[in-house]
Amino acid sequence: MLDKQTHLVGTLRANKKHIPKEVLLAKLKKGEMISQEDQSGIVILKWKDTRDVRLLSTKHGPEMVPLNPPNIRGQPSASHNQVADITDTQSQPSTSQDLATQNAARKRNYRKATSKPLAIVAYNKGKAGIDLSDQMASYATTLRKGVKWYRKLAIELLLGTAVVNAWVLYKHASQKKTQIRTFRENLAADLLNVQGRVQREKPRTSASSYHHLSQRVDDDGKKIRRKCTLCYITSRRSRSQRSQKSRKNGVYLL
Numbered sequence: 001m002l003d004k005q006t007h008l009v010g011t012l013r014a015n016k017k018h019i020p021k022e023v024l025l026a027k028l029k030k031g032e033m034i035s036q037e038d039q040s041g042i043v044i045l046k047w048k049d050t051r052d053v054r055l056l057s058t059k060h061g062p063e064m065v066p067l068n069p070p071n072i073r074g075q076p077s078a079s080h081n082q083v084a085d086i087t088d089t090q091s092q093p094s095t096s097q098d099l100a101t102q103n104a105a106r107k108r109n110y111r112k113a114t115s116k117p118l119a120i121v122a123y124n125k126g127k128a129g130i131d132l133s134d135q136m137a138s139y140a141t142t143l144r145k146g147v148k149w150y151r152k153l154a155i156e157l158l159l160g161t162a163v164v165n166a167w168v169l170y171k172h173a174s175q176k177k178t179q180i181r182t183f184r185e186n187l188a189a190d191l192l193n194v195q196g197r198v199q200r201e202k203p204r205t206s207a208s209s210y211h212h213l214s215q216r217v218d219d220d221g222k223k224i225r226r227k228c229t230l231c232y233i234t235s236r237r238s239r240s241q242r243s244q245k246s247r248k249n250g251v252y253l254l
Helices: 080-091 096-109 118-138 149-174 180-192 229-234
Strands: 009-011 033-037 043-048 052-057 064-066 115-117 215-217 223-225
Touching: 009 118, 043 115, 043 118, 052 118, 064 118, 115 118, 149 180
Parallel strands: none
Antiparallel strands: 009 052, 033 043, 043 052, 064 115, 215 223
16 A cells, blocks of 8 residues: 555554554654654554544654644733732632532643644545535434344445435535535426326226136147236136035055
């Protein structure tokens, strides 16, 4: 894959084989990273955020990139005076309302990691498109709970992804804001050709009540009589019952 300039980036499980122990067992603080790179340019890294994140990449090096904004929900960082005010408030007797205010202030002034590995930033950017596609495919889905796994594979994965791709191309080409549910309904109606469907007229039955038995001859010259045409049209399945007596004898049949 590397010879054909095809790269990949993805997460690794903690019990994945052939991961360097130096990377897997390293104890990191929040925001720290450790990595190893082989001669082919394959990078295995471990980065500590709220939890350990293990990643493999064949395209990105062990580089850290700054984040913007670094604070929660884009709020500015706490100044020295704000931190001093919070410290003074903590030293005084607090009520339940004051504690709630202090906790909210800590959350506002808590700074997230100011930088991330480049591979993780690229992975999150690519994974967002997959999550959005799965979200769009889940709307108005016909999939129901069952034990047949191939239905989920065919209906949800293949057909669902195809419908989402067609919906995106339709919006781009027509410049119309169409909901995916409406697009699914229009697509189903067009495939079924509901408006252009011509109903076939039922063949009229003959007024005659006689049986119409057609006969043909097979290769051996035997006559083969088929079902009556009138009975076939009217779905009549009546049968005549006949009885035949046999003489009593003392011969046993094996």
